[in-house]
Amino acid sequence: MMKMALARVKPLAAEMLGRLRHPTRRGALLSLAALPVLLLLYVLVLIPFTPSIGDLRKAKSEKPATVLSADGKELAVFKRANRDWVKLGDISPNVVAALISTEDHRFFQHHGIDLKRTASAALHTFTGDRQGGSTITQQLARNLFPEEVGRAPTFTRKIKEAITALKIEAVYSKKEILETYLNTVPFLYNAFGIEMAARTYFDKSADKLDVLESATLIGMLKGTSYYNPVQNPERSVERRNLVLGQMVKHKKLDAAKFASLKKRPLKVDFERQTEPLGPAPHFTQQLRRWLIEWADRNDYNIHADGLVVRTTIDSRLQNLANQAVTRQGDKLQGVASAEWGPRAWAAKKALVLSFVRDSREYKAAMDSGLTDEQALKQLQADPAFMQALRRDKTRLQAGFVALDPRNGHVMAWVGSRDFSQDPFDHVQQARRQPGSTFKPFVYGAAFEQGAHPTDSFIDQAVDYPLEGGAVWRPSDAGAPSGRTMSLREGLVYSKNTITAQVMQTVGPAKVAKLAQAMGVRQSKLEQVPSLALGTSPVTLKEMVSAYSTIANSGSYIEPMLVTRIEDRNGRVLEQFQAKAPEQALSVASAQTLLDVMRGVIDRGTGVGIRTRFGIQADVAGKTGTTQDNTDGWFILMHPQLVAGAWVGFNDNRITMQSNYWGQGAHSALPIVGDFVQRSLRSRVVDPGARFDAPREARVPEPVPVEAPETEAVLMLEAAWPPLAAEQPEFDLETDSDVPRIAPDFPQAERVPFRE
Numbered sequence: 001m002m003k004m005a006l007a008r009v010k011p012l013a014a015e016m017l018g019r020l021r022h023p024t025r026r027g028a029l030l031s032l033a034a035l036p037v038l039l040l041l042y043v044l045v046l047i048p049f050t051p052s053i054g055d056l057r058k059a060k061s062e063k064p065a066t067v068l069s070a071d072g073k074e075l076a077v078f079k080r081a082n083r084d085w086v087k088l089g090d091i092s093p094n095v096v097a098a099l100i101s102t103e104d105h106r107f108f109q110h111h112g113i114d115l116k117r118t119a120s121a122a123l124h125t126f127t128g129d130r131q132g133g134s135t136i137t138q139q140l141a142r143n144l145f146p147e148e149v150g151r152a153p154t155f156t157r158k159i160k161e162a163i164t165a166l167k168i169e170a171v172y173s174k175k176e177i178l179e180t181y182l183n184t185v186p187f188l189y190n191a192f193g194i195e196m197a198a199r200t201y202f203d204k205s206a207d208k209l210d211v212l213e214s215a216t217l218i219g220m221l222k223g224t225s226y227y228n229p230v231q232n233p234e235r236s237v238e239r240r241n242l243v244l245g246q247m248v249k250h251k252k253l254d255a256a257k258f259a260s261l262k263k264r265p266l267k268v269d270f271e272r273q274t275e276p277l278g279p280a281p282h283f284t285q286q287l288r289r290w291l292i293e294w295a296d297r298n299d300y301n302i303h304a305d306g307l308v309v310r311t312t313i314d315s316r317l318q319n320l321a322n323q324a325v326t327r328q329g330d331k332l333q334g335v336a337s338a339e340w341g342p343r344a345w346a347a348k349k350a351l352v353l354s355f356v357r358d359s360r361e362y363k364a365a366m367d368s369g370l371t372d373e374q375a376l377k378q379l380q381a382d383p384a385f386m387q388a389l390r391r392d393k394t395r396l397q398a399g400f401v402a403l404d405p406r407n408g409h410v411m412a413w414v415g416s417r418d419f420s421q422d423p424f425d426h427v428q429q430a431r432r433q434p435g436s437t438f439k440p441f442v443y444g445a446a447f448e449q450g451a452h453p454t455d456s457f458i459d460q461a462v463d464y465p466l467e468g469g470a471v472w473r474p475s476d477a478g479a480p481s482g483r484t485m486s487l488r489e490g491l492v493y494s495k496n497t498i499t500a501q502v503m504q505t506v507g508p509a510k511v512a513k514l515a516q517a518m519g520v521r522q523s524k525l526e527q528v529p530s531l532a533l534g535t536s537p538v539t540l541k542e543m544v545s546a547y548s549t550i551a552n553s554g555s556y557i558e559p560m561l562v563t564r565i566e567d568r569n570g571r572v573l574e575q576f577q578a579k580a581p582e583q584a585l586s587v588a589s590a591q592t593l594l595d596v597m598r599g600v601i602d603r604g605t606g607v608g609i610r611t612r613f614g615i616q617a618d619v620a621g622k623t624g625t626t627q628d629n630t631d632g633w634f635i636l637m638h639p640q641l642v643a644g645a646w647v648g649f650n651d652n653r654i655t656m657q658s659n660y661w662g663q664g665a666h667s668a669l670p671i672v673g674d675f676v677q678r679s680l681r682s683r684v685v686d687p688g689a690r691f692d693a694p695r696e697a698r699v700p701e702p703v704p705v706e707a708p709e710t711e712a713v714l715m716l717e718a719a720w721p722p723l724a725a726e727q728p729e730f731d732l733e734t735d736s737d738v739p740r741i742a743p744d745f746p747q748a749e750r751v752p753f754r755e
Contacts, residue, residue: 063306112165282415306568312409399426408557437624438534492604503532517584519546554590591693629662
């Protein structure tokens, strides 16, 4: 069959080739007549591959998604690019005149394609003088649909561009075309549209641009990099004057005025325009990822469909959280900078060399052919590099999050001290060892098995055999007292020896299972004895969520970010409700645990909440510190709000070296204390709210001590001596969360406290 078909085709092919080699007059005429038909057919074939009328109408009304707080304040706008859309009436007439004169002086006469200009451009191109013949509408087609139309210099692309331009003219008015074009054209430096360009290059809005400034910006459209007024001022002036000449030619500028204007120098006032971060940038970045998935599933575009996302964030609490992290973080940074000054930095030679080897500059030096020794010597001899390295490594970081335990709503979220410096999110992305903030899960598991706060163990040295012949010997900052201590005291005073004995009684598997049920659901927990002291890395969000379970009488509610999504007209597209609560811990055990943790605040390691911040509300919480003061933690529970903070360095080889400021009670607690104090004072959170958990009758009520942050108090803290008011029994502010390994015990396992 195939052979027969080939036998028939071969003679026909030979005949056609013969006609092409020896064309007749009739054949040539028929061929010429067929060309337009073939071109028309080709155009018809391409039409389905160009943007539809619906796409054009959508682009015309493109509106980015807006993220709002629970109280209606704007948190973020998810723009496609860094642009501020302005109406045509709010753009200087000089800009429009320069644009039309230079790019498309017959703009108001054609319908998307200027045939006369296209023919002229083609003729010049054939003679070797390549010229562009695209109209403003055709350029807009490329700007709006870079993927569908493209920019490749091919015949197919030009046809698709022309088809799209004709469609645009059918849907848009001439004014709308001009407005859309001027708002979508790029101007370098992440500036899109004439408004951002005006601010970037001349520090003014688009309606204030004069003739020279307008001509400069329109001149850039021929080649933004080549005619960049910042990098190439001479070329920019030359191009600007050419634009002015075109304005004269098309009677948009007086010739005499042009003669004086063209002699003037550029007056660029350059400043990069950054997108506004909003009050909760880490939160909105997490939300953006979630929203993209939601939009994909539901056939929406977060950049174009005008979605309105209503979140759980309370703008008042978010502002207080931002202020607390900034205020307390800056104080802590002052101590860190002093502690990691040039002398201390220089003394850590091996550590500094490891930092240098980790740098991009070192890799570049090695790639250039230098040896390790040469690269290190070169970089260490560069003072600017070494100073920048020290600043980067010793920049203290913090994370903070607050939840409403009654419904799981995320009320405030601060992922770092400064999003522009550190966009990494220390609330949800960072996993760090929680230290003693993990201990409540050990005691909660014990209470769940029938233990009572009054049950006791002896504060003594303990050791536990491990696999392979190793031994784990947890200890506290001070020597064991030998006295009998209750479970209540063990948690209140954060005793490692007592907690380890409780862990041995309960078992690591049950502690891990309870922690997961209460909210630590994404991080892997190693089921080993040292888990009791918080050796498995977790996120701050998980820990605060788990503490919310305690505050909610043992009932876990998954944290919520969004309550509903609306379209641009206010129609609700989807409403979100909290998932059904899960009883992770019995009500009785949860209330017992919470009451014990009240003691942490009343007289234990978290007493600074009372003495320093004067908070008298019904609150409970826990401090946490990891080995060598690498991480500081503190989480506080109130009936309406659970707030937690983590403090440390991004590189955990850098630590908060001093035992005074490095403890969670002195690093993380002040952030939470500052936030809660101001939340209560402003009545955003009810100071009179009480937990259902009954108080143990024998536990004395604390006597609140007002400790305003006077200059003297801050100076005293900066000098690191312990405050007398914060030194109750058991050397509380030492916060014995850090296990110590006896040096005379060769088989003791050194618990790793670094990630």
